[in-house]
Amino acid sequence: MKLTSFMPAHELHYFTLLLVTGLYTPVRGEITSLDAGNIDDILNNAGVALVNFYADWCRFSQMLHPIFEEASNVVREEYPEASEVVFARVDCDQHTDIAQRYRISKYPTLKLFRNGMMMKREYRGQRSVTAIADFIRQQKVDPISEIQNLEEISKIDRTRRTIIGYFEQKNSDNYHTYEKVANILRDDCTFMAAFGEVSKPERFSGDNIIYKPIGESAPDMVYLGSLTNFDLAYAWAQDKCVPLVREITFENGEELTEEGIPFLILFHQNGDTDSLEKFQHEVARQLISEKGSINFLHADCDKFRHPLLHIQKTPADCPVIAIDSFRHMYVFPEFSDLSVPGKLRQFVLDLHSGKLHREFHHGPDPTDSTPGQQEENSSPPESSFQKLAPSDSRYTILRDRDEL
Numbered sequence: 001m002k003l004t005s006f007m008p009a010h011e012l013h014y015f016t017l018l019l020v021t022g023l024y025t026p027v028r029g030e031i032t033s034l035d036a037g038n039i040d041d042i043l044n045n046a047g048v049a050l051v052n053f054y055a056d057w058c059r060f061s062q063m064l065h066p067i068f069e070e071a072s073n074v075v076r077e078e079y080p081e082a083s084e085v086v087f088a089r090v091d092c093d094q095h096t097d098i099a100q101r102y103r104i105s106k107y108p109t110l111k112l113f114r115n116g117m118m119m120k121r122e123y124r125g126q127r128s129v130t131a132i133a134d135f136i137r138q139q140k141v142d143p144i145s146e147i148q149n150l151e152e153i154s155k156i157d158r159t160r161r162t163i164i165g166y167f168e169q170k171n172s173d174n175y176h177t178y179e180k181v182a183n184i185l186r187d188d189c190t191f192m193a194a195f196g197e198v199s200k201p202e203r204f205s206g207d208n209i210i211y212k213p214i215g216e217s218a219p220d221m222v223y224l225g226s227l228t229n230f231d232l233a234y235a236w237a238q239d240k241c242v243p244l245v246r247e248i249t250f251e252n253g254e255e256l257t258e259e260g261i262p263f264l265i266l267f268h269q270n271g272d273t274d275s276l277e278k279f280q281h282e283v284a285r286q287l288i289s290e291k292g293s294i295n296f297l298h299a300d301c302d303k304f305r306h307p308l309l310h311i312q313k314t315p316a317d318c319p320v321i322a323i324d325s326f327r328h329m330y331v332f333p334e335f336s337d338l339s340v341p342g343k344l345r346q347f348v349l350d351l352h353s354g355k356l357h358r359e360f361h362h363g364p365d366p367t368d369s370t371p372g373q374q375e376e377n378s379s380p381p382e383s384s385f386q387k388l389a390p391s392d393s394r395y396t397i398l399r400d401r402d403e404l
Contacts, residue, residue: 049085050113052109067129074133162212
């Protein structure tokens, strides 16, 4: 039987490519090598840049090199303008300063940049020519839907966060700022725009941008800053598009885990919006100062049954609040205590101080124990979400975390 009878020709090509990576001499790809002297200039002038952070000794990096170069050739044929799409690479052994600047913790890491700004979501897809080329094509799709009639606004999906811009002209500084913001936040919000006569009824005070939150009855919010000030516009849109409490899924679990900070998670039933709203309210009220030291997340009980089992819970017990420190999991005593002033905050502070860890191993701290109480050694459940971290079957991991 011929191999091509059950494997398409283009798949055979890339399969063969992988098998002979060590012997294959690829067609010369237009890969730009970045160093301290050129990185800012090249990335700042690139509409989209995909940068491969690698080490020559890493076997996964070696396997990726010919695929990355072939993908750059494919993309270059579709986007021939040099600054439109840039494929670049950084030898992290030679340029440790750049690796530290972008917090590279594994090889190879493929990071996406837009006009010099590093995107939060790196490329984590299949390492094939087709997949990488498709990823770039997706990044080149305009994230802004043009409104042809204002009646369309009444039909927008109110289960998604939406930002709408009203502009007199498409070719204007105001719109170019909006376009830049939309490209960066394309995965977090739906972006729409209206122009000219269509937008005129909404431009009574000039070009403007509004935010429509989730929920049919949620009131619109208007951007009051300068439309040509990118930093202000981006900060405003990011605050609206990226919620304080994010949902964790199997699709974004690796990304969230790699941020390297513990999780405070609400496990709730999919339709239980009341518990989620209470959790969001208390996180904003009690824990806003802890943003950056802990990730506030919510998860579907049914999808994440396994982590619940780790803490001896089932979906029937939801809503449940827990911390995963990437070493252990700790359960908040009662969901009904959520609104007790300061209790959720103290739960998080007890993680940072090590109290949760101590008490799980040795019983309550002496100050919390009754006189003569016998301490009992116990062990907290092991981390469940650590298993979503980048796998050593795909990456060379550079360091281990040391959480509580």
